[in-house]
Amino acid sequence: MSADAHFSSSYAEARGKFLQATAAAGLTVQSHAHPLAGREGETLAMDVARLGSADAAAVLVLSSACHGVEGYCGSGVQHALLSDAGFLATARASGVAMLWIHALNPHGFSWWRRTTHENVDLNRNFHPYDGRPLPVNAGYAELADALLPATWPPTPENEAVLAAYAERHGAFGLQAAISGGQYSHPDGLFFGGLGPTWSHLVLRQVLREHAGGCRRLGWVDVHTGLGPSGHGEKIFAGPNDAAAIARAKAWWGNEVTSTYDGSSTSAPLEGLMWNVVKTVNPQAEYTGIALEYGTVPVPEVMTALRGDHWLRLHPETGAAQRGAIQRQMLQAFYTDTPAWKAAIVEQGHAAVRQALKGLAGG
Numbered sequence: 001m002s003a004d005a006h007f008s009s010s011y012a013e014a015r016g017k018f019l020q021a022t023a024a025a026g027l028t029v030q031s032h033a034h035p036l037a038g039r040e041g042e043t044l045a046m047d048v049a050r051l052g053s054a055d056a057a058a059v060l061v062l063s064s065a066c067h068g069v070e071g072y073c074g075s076g077v078q079h080a081l082l083s084d085a086g087f088l089a090t091a092r093a094s095g096v097a098m099l100w101i102h103a104l105n106p107h108g109f110s111w112w113r114r115t116t117h118e119n120v121d122l123n124r125n126f127h128p129y130d131g132r133p134l135p136v137n138a139g140y141a142e143l144a145d146a147l148l149p150a151t152w153p154p155t156p157e158n159e160a161v162l163a164a165y166a167e168r169h170g171a172f173g174l175q176a177a178i179s180g181g182q183y184s185h186p187d188g189l190f191f192g193g194l195g196p197t198w199s200h201l202v203l204r205q206v207l208r209e210h211a212g213g214c215r216r217l218g219w220v221d222v223h224t225g226l227g228p229s230g231h232g233e234k235i236f237a238g239p240n241d242a243a244a245i246a247r248a249k250a251w252w253g254n255e256v257t258s259t260y261d262g263s264s265t266s267a268p269l270e271g272l273m274w275n276v277v278k279t280v281n282p283q284a285e286y287t288g289i290a291l292e293y294g295t296v297p298v299p300e301v302m303t304a305l306r307g308d309h310w311l312r313l314h315p316e317t318g319a320a321q322r323g324a325i326q327r328q329m330l331q332a333f334y335t336d337t338p339a340w341k342a343a344i345v346e347q348g349h350a351a352v353r354q355a356l357k358g359l360a361g362g
Contacts, residue, residue, distance in 0.1 A: 001083060003342040007076040011103070011110035012042040014075040018102045021082035022049040027100075032202045036117055038110030045106055046202050050210060051088065052097025058216040058359040061207070061288075062352060063101040066122050066221055066273060068108015068115065072334040073293055074222030075109075076341060077348035078102060087349070094360040096218075099210050104273075105199050112330050113308060116197045124181035124192030125200050126275040134192070135270045137184070139165070139177025144185050147178065152310045152321070172267065178302065181270035189309055192271045203273070208280040217281060218251075218355045219274065219288035222348065224333045225301045226265040227294035230340045232347035233257055235264045237274045237288040247287045251358035252351060256289065266292065287358065291351050293344055295335050304332035 008014035022029050027049040034044035052059075062081070064074025078100050081087050091098050103109050107117040116122055127134060146154070146161035166174040181192045196204075211217050219237065227233045236258040238244045249256045257264035277286045295301070307325040311317055317325075335341075 003080070003345045004338055006079040006083065006345060007072065007341055010040065011038055011044070011071070011106060012040055014071065014109070015045070015047065015103065017079050018047060018075060018082070021079050022100070025051070025082050025088055027051055032206070034106050035198065036107055038106070040110070042110065044110055046104060046199065046206070047102040048206050048210070049100045050097060051091055055213070056095065056097035057214060058096045058218070059099060059211045059214040060096050060352070060355050060359055061099045061101060061211065061217070061219040063104055063219070063221045065103040065105050065109045067223060067333070068105045069112050069330060069333045070114070070222070070224045071103055071105070071109035073224045073344055075102060077222050077344060080345045080348065081352060084349070087353070090353070091356060094356050096356055096359045097214070101203070101206060104203060112326050114305065114333070115191070116199055118193060118197050119186065119191060119312065120193035120197050121181065121190045122197060122199050123273050124190055124269065124271040125197050126271045126273050127192070129195050134183040134194070135181065137177065137180055137182040139169070140182040140188070140190070141184055143177060144188055147189060147306055148187070148310050148313065152307060152314070152325070154306070175298065176267035179269070180267050187309070187313055189305055204276055204279060207276060211284070212281050214281065214284055216359055217277060217284040217286045218359045219286070220351055220355055221273065221288065221290050223290050223292045224295050226292050226298065229294045229296070229335060230343040231294050232344070232351065233265060233292045233294070234351065235259070235266055235290040235292050237272065237290045238286060244287060247358070248289060251287060251354050252289060289351070291348065296332055301332045304328045
């Protein structure tokens with residue numbers, strides 16, 4: 001099967017392929033229905049398939065669409081593995097249970113948005129929400145008005161504000177201020193939310209059921225939007241713990257990067273999804289990565305994100321401009337070419353096989 005065959009042109013198509021592939025593989029799917037409908041009026045759901053025994057000591061999670069529109073890539077990786085009889089045989093023989101979570105954020109997937117229906121960045125939403133203060137992002141507050149100006153596209157004056165910030169703090173400092181997570185501007189970019197989202201709550205339930213009793217837990221969460229086109233950066237996704245980082249490098253190689261030491265293309269982030277492990281199974285030996293595939297240069301990704309959020313604030317926008325902004329958003333997070341898709345599938349296969357081997361040998 002060619003790499004193209006694993007990818008889809010809509011959420012509805014991607015979900016259909018996932019359900020067909022799991023059925024062909026003999027796996028049962030649990031579907032957690034989303035409260036809203038999709039772009040085409042379709043049912044939205046977080047779909048979960050498990051391979052392996054219910055009492056397996058080790059569990060490997062492969063998840064897609066944490067950031068909605070990024071699910072076009074992640075769903076393709078999941079379908080490729082589900083369609084590979086040799087891989088499925090290897091997984092069954094390993095003794096590791098494998099959990100496919102398709103579309104953590106199905107609403108964003110369907111509507112070509114990165115955020116949830118609550119306008120929350122799911123990968124900034126994992127805080128206890130127990131009364132403790134949420135993080136303060138002074139940099140974002142300084143830039144908020146320039147990031148989402150009154151008119152689109154931005155004026156030179158808007159862009160000068162961002163350029164001046166980069167001059168003072170560096171390009172990476174600007175990236176960190178924008179993308180690190182903020183909890184003060186609900187309509188803004190990278191808003192982490194003031195409470196758990198629907199996706200947060202359902203994911204916690206899924207992991208408690210399927211990984212709450214395991215001793216070893218691995219996680220490959222597929223993302224797009226940072227780094228060179230087609231390259232899958234393996235970003236360590238876990239606590240700043242030397243043993244866990246060393247274990248990740250033992251599984252995936254020394255190319256594993258980290259926001260803790262500045263080796264990653266990602267800035268340090270707040271409220272990351274892997275924090276849910278502390279809630280559902282704090283005793284598990286946890287090892288995870290975000291498999292981050294590059295698409296277009298970061299400035300283009302940021303422009304697409306700003307346009308998407310601006311559009312949400314301006315529902316009166318005409319059809320032509322609306323369509324252009326939405327297409328730019330999709331293209332920022334999904335490269336619809338045979339070469340890009342082939343690279344994604346090859347690297348996804350390798351990363352998941354490495355994780356299986358690491359868990360089986362633990």
